Amino acid sequence: MSDVVRIGVAGLGTVGAGTLALLHDNQQLLRDRCGRTVSVVAVSARDRAKDRGVELDGLRWHDDPRGLIADEDVDVVLELIGGDSGPALDLVSGALEAGKPVVTANKALIAMHGATLAGLAEKNDVALAFEAAVAGGIPIIKSLREGLAANHISRVYGILNGTCNYILTTMESTGREFDDVLAEAQSLGYAEADPTFDVDGIDTAHKLAIVSSVAFGAPVDFSSVYTAGIRGVTATDIRHASELGFRIKLLGIATISGDGIGQRVHPCMVPESSPMAHVDGAFNAVLADGDFVGRTVFEGPGAGAGPTASAVVGDLVDIARGLKIPPFGVRSSDLVSRQAVSIENRYGAYYLRLEVLDQSGVLADVAAHLRDHDVSIESVLQRGRDPGEPVSVIMTTHETFEAGLTAALKSISAFDAVVDPPCMIRIENL
Amino acid sequence: MSDVVRIGVAGLGTVGAGTLALLHDNQQLLRDRCGRTVSVVAVSARDRAKDRGVELDGLRWHDDPRGLIADEDVDVVLELIGGDSGPALDLVSGALEAGKPVVTANKALIAMHGATLAGLAEKNDVALAFEAAVAGGIPIIKSLREGLAANHISRVYGILNGTCNYILTTMESTGREFDDVLAEAQSLGYAEADPTFDVDGIDTAHKLAIVSSVAFGAPVDFSSVYTAGIRGVTATDIRHASELGFRIKLLGIATISGDGIGQRVHPCMVPESSPMAHVDGAFNAVLADGDFVGRTVFEGPGAGAGPTASAVVGDLVDIARGLKIPPFGVRSSDLVSRQAVSIENRYGAYYLRLEVLDQSGVLADVAAHLRDHDVSIESVLQRGRDPGEPVSVIMTTHETFEAGLTAALKSISAFDAVVDPPCMIRIENL
Numbered sequence: 001m002s003d004v005v006r007i008g009v010a011g012l013g014t015v016g017a018g019t020l021a022l023l024h025d026n027q028q029l030l031r032d033r034c035g036r037t038v039s040v041v042a043v044s045a046r047d048r049a050k051d052r053g054v055e056l057d058g059l060r061w062h063d064d065p066r067g068l069i070a071d072e073d074v075d076v077v078l079e080l081i082g083g084d085s086g087p088a089l090d091l092v093s094g095a096l097e098a099g100k101p102v103v104t105a106n107k108a109l110i111a112m113h114g115a116t117l118a119g120l121a122e123k124n125d126v127a128l129a130f131e132a133a134v135a136g137g138i139p140i141i142k143s144l145r146e147g148l149a150a151n152h153i154s155r156v157y158g159i160l161n162g163t164c165n166y167i168l169t170t171m172e173s174t175g176r177e178f179d180d181v182l183a184e185a186q187s188l189g190y191a192e193a194d195p196t197f198d199v200d201g202i203d204t205a206h207k208l209a210i211v212s213s214v215a216f217g218a219p220v221d222f223s224s225v226y227t228a229g230i231r232g233v234t235a236t237d238i239r240h241a242s243e244l245g246f247r248i249k250l251l252g253i254a255t256i257s258g259d260g261i262g263q264r265v266h267p268c269m270v271p272e273s274s275p276m277a278h279v280d281g282a283f284n285a286v287l288a289d290g291d292f293v294g295r296t297v298f299e300g301p302g303a304g305a306g307p308t309a310s311a312v313v314g315d316l317v318d319i320a321r322g323l324k325i326p327p328f329g330v331r332s333s334d335l336v337s338r339q340a341v342s343i344e345n346r347y348g349a350y351y352l353r354l355e356v357l358d359q360s361g362v363l364a365d366v367a368a369h370l371r372d373h374d375v376s377i378e379s380v381l382q383r384g385r386d387p388g389e390p391v392s393v394i395m396t397t398h399e400t401f402e403a404g405l406t407a408a409l410k411s412i413s414a415f416d417a418v419v420d421p422p423c424m425i426r427i428e429n430l
Numbered sequence: 431m432s433d434v435v436r437i438g439v440a441g442l443g444t445v446g447a448g449t450l451a452l453l454h455d456n457q458q459l460l461r462d463r464c465g466r467t468v469s470v471v472a473v474s475a476r477d478r479a480k481d482r483g484v485e486l487d488g489l490r491w492h493d494d495p496r497g498l499i500a501d502e503d504v505d506v507v508l509e510l511i512g513g514d515s516g517p518a519l520d521l522v523s524g525a526l527e528a529g530k531p532v533v534t535a536n537k538a539l540i541a542m543h544g545a546t547l548a549g550l551a552e553k554n555d556v557a558l559a560f561e562a563a564v565a566g567g568i569p570i571i572k573s574l575r576e577g578l579a580a581n582h583i584s585r586v587y588g589i590l591n592g593t594c595n596y597i598l599t600t601m602e603s604t605g606r607e608f609d610d611v612l613a614e615a616q617s618l619g620y621a622e623a624d625p626t627f628d629v630d631g632i633d634t635a636h637k638l639a640i641v642s643s644v645a646f647g648a649p650v651d652f653s654s655v656y657t658a659g660i661r662g663v664t665a666t667d668i669r670h671a672s673e674l675g676f677r678i679k680l681l682g683i684a685t686i687s688g689d690g691i692g693q694r695v696h697p698c699m700v701p702e703s704s705p706m707a708h709v710d711g712a713f714n715a716v717l718a719d720g721d722f723v724g725r726t727v728f729e730g731p732g733a734g735a736g737p738t739a740s741a742v743v744g745d746l747v748d749i750a751r752g753l754k755i756p757p758f759g760v761r762s763s764d765l766v767s768r769q770a771v772s773i774e775n776r777y778g779a780y781y782l783r784l785e786v787l788d789q790s791g792v793l794a795d796v797a798a799h800l801r802d803h804d805v806s807i808e809s810v811l812q813r814g815r816d817p818g819e820p821v822s823v824i825m826t827t828h829e830t831f832e833a834g835l836t837a838a839l840k841s842i843s844a845f846d847a848v849v850d851p852p853c854m855i856r857i858e859n860l
Contacts, residue, residue: 022580022722032760033579137723139577147569149463150452150743292452293567293740300726310723313580321755330462
């Protein structure tokens with residue numbers, strides 16, 4: 001191995017600039033830990049003139065990121081552009097084909113093309129690393145792929161999106177509504193101008209598809225992830241959750257069983273005593289259940305320049321040290337596709353909130369429809385309002401299959417006396 | 431690389447039997463993840479006749495563990511004997527000298543001889559792995575050495591002994607005294623017949639010395655660890671802690687600064703809101719502060735056959751995959767010894783409990799002595815008792831240097847009116 005590892009960096013946004021800062025500030029440390037010098041030699045970004053607060057003098061500039069592939073001085077490519085196609089995909093696949101190891105922080109890309117790209121990496125006998133794609137600074141990919149490699153993992157789940165967790169935590173602590181807190185998060189820079197990927201659960205689904213692939217040894221299957229975001233969570237529901245001893249979190253949950261792999265992202269009520277109940281603000285937490293190890297919990301900052309740079313350069317250290325492991329822990333040919341288990345098969349408890357007209361017989365009708373679909377009610381709370389106004393009926397159910405509950409809610413929502421679509425939140429005793 | 435990795439296992443106690451069970455049960459999984467078959471070919475233990483609940487037929491038996499060194503069929507040695515010298519040390523150093531990779535779960539051995547053995551491993555270009563030596567199934571060594579390798583770690587700390595955490599948690603939930611809970615833990619098999627290593631903090635100190643070496647890139651320095659156990663923690667102190675918003679935990683804390691490295695193990699009062707306050711029972715938790723990543727938290731089962739086997743075989747998977755990293759993350763020659771920072775330099779707050787005779791002027795004298803040593807009192811609580819009985823005076827201090835507090839307590843404990851040695855517990859806002 002050469003004494004210097006020469007890096008080409010594509011994308012100089014927050015993560016790119018943070019990565020350059022880390023490589024600069026911790027140069028000696030990295031040399032000690034890699035046994036080699038890690039040196040940035042080339043960069044690519046859209047705007048050459050922009051001030052990014054990092055020194056770019058002496059680095060070769062490529063207007064087209066694909067220039068890094070052909071650049072003979074570049075040994076390893078860092079893809080920090082983002083997006084599941086276009087320049088990011090061209091760069092990663094091109095670099096792998098050219099036999100250059102790639103480190104990427106791009107969850108969308110790995111969620112959509114992970115299995116193909118891993119195959120390409122293997123074929124060309126180079127590393128493809130994406131620790132930074134999931135849970136920011138938490139080394140969860142390495143932990144699942146290596147540290148816990150001796151275990152059959154039966155379930156991996158957690159809080160994977162800091163923006164949603166920040167919004168839900170703030171809604172809870174202030175009693176404010178979603179739209180209001182989202183607008184504030186946007187003005188503070190904690191949420192994007194277009195918050196769709198975050199608040200609709202897509203970002204969490206990308207990350208879940210990646211960790212479940214590593215945990216279960218299956219090809220990434222993003223298209224099978226059931227995905228619901230947090231737009232429908234109201235301050236009322238958060239207050240009720242609290243009264244019932246729960247907190248509301250957006251979780252990604254992946255499980256494997258004889259039936260196949262279930263992957264789902266949705267708001268959950270978790271008990272106050274759950275390790276996840278106290279993960280607040282922009283923190284992420286990932287839990288894994290292994291057959292020998294039992295339950296392990298990994299927690300840390302889920303996003304931001306520093307934590308993401310830590311993960312990117314951690315991967316770079318692996319490469320500089322000569323580590324070579326299949327990207328998803330087993331060879332592509334050994335990844336086993338499984339049946340996707342539908343959310344309809346979920347067996348668990350539910351929180352329901354119905355807004356109903358205050359007239360006799362409504363509760364009896366609701367209860368009868370639930371009973372007819374084998375849904376058994378655990379608790380009911382009816383909140384009085386001003387005369388003539390709709391009444392909130394809050395229910396929790398015993399454990400039941402989701403298919404039955406969905407069917408019951410469908411017919412209940414057609415009642416004349418039910419004025420809004422029913423609100424349903426899954427209760428997870430995790 | 432050969433298609434089979436042949437393992438020799440020395441020590442067939444709880445961990446050894448658990449490791450054999452894992453290697454048997456998860457054989458196909460390990461083959462997929464390693465790309466090779468991992469096969470046990472030889473074992474060594476004291477009593478050949480004992481039933482350990484695992485199949486030993488067809489395995490070569492060595493009465494002397496050192497037989498594994500010369501056994502030509504053995505590629506990798508697992509040292510699961512325990513003890514910081516004798517057969518374990520002979521086996522590990524002999525195997526490394528013979529060019530055989532070693533996996534060990536032996537914290538005492540690595541804490542006492544880690545730097546020497548790492549040098550031996552490097553000289554012979556073989557792996558020495560000890561994930562199982564610290565925090566059971568939590569992959570904390572790998573996380574510090576690889577996942578967080580891009581960071582300067584400034585502090586690493588946590589709950590590293592499940593027995594002590596179980597005892598403290600049970601004392602808190604039941605209000606019972608230490609001796610009583612220890613006796614129960616012994617009868618349940620959660621504590622050893624000789625509990626010294628656990629309850630006096632030595633086991634935690636072994637583990638702390640190992641993680642701090644990996645985190646800071648310094649040779650293991652067990653002899654510098656300030657170590658105090660939990661025998662002196664009373665039900666009274668736990669109750670007072672709770673009233674003050676704290677919980678009492680035995681922590682290992684290692685910090686690095688311009689002054690050097692401080693390593694200490696002692697009972698701490700941590701705020702209810704601390705991530706460590708809710709780590710209960712036999713669980714372990716390790717926290718690390720890195721300059722780019724920020725704070726990460728790792729939690730899981732700290733001991734037991736399954737979790738320890740998970741860590742041992744995780745190391746074995748690394749070896750079978752061809753991973754070769756210096757045991758402490760940098761080459762032995764790059765490990766930098768630092769000044770040991772004395773506990774006397776600690777700057778922080780303290781909880782004090784004095785048992786004093788109920789006579790006038792005692793509190794004034796105590797306060798004056800504290801003031802004379804620059805110790806400023808934050809709160810005082812005096813608990814009345816039956817007339818004539820000693821009175822408990824509970825105090826918390828503002829932040830101060832430990833040297834001053836120690837000197838003040840020394841003179842205070844000489845007062846005629848102070849009937850027991852003062853109880854002091856450090857408050858850590860971690």
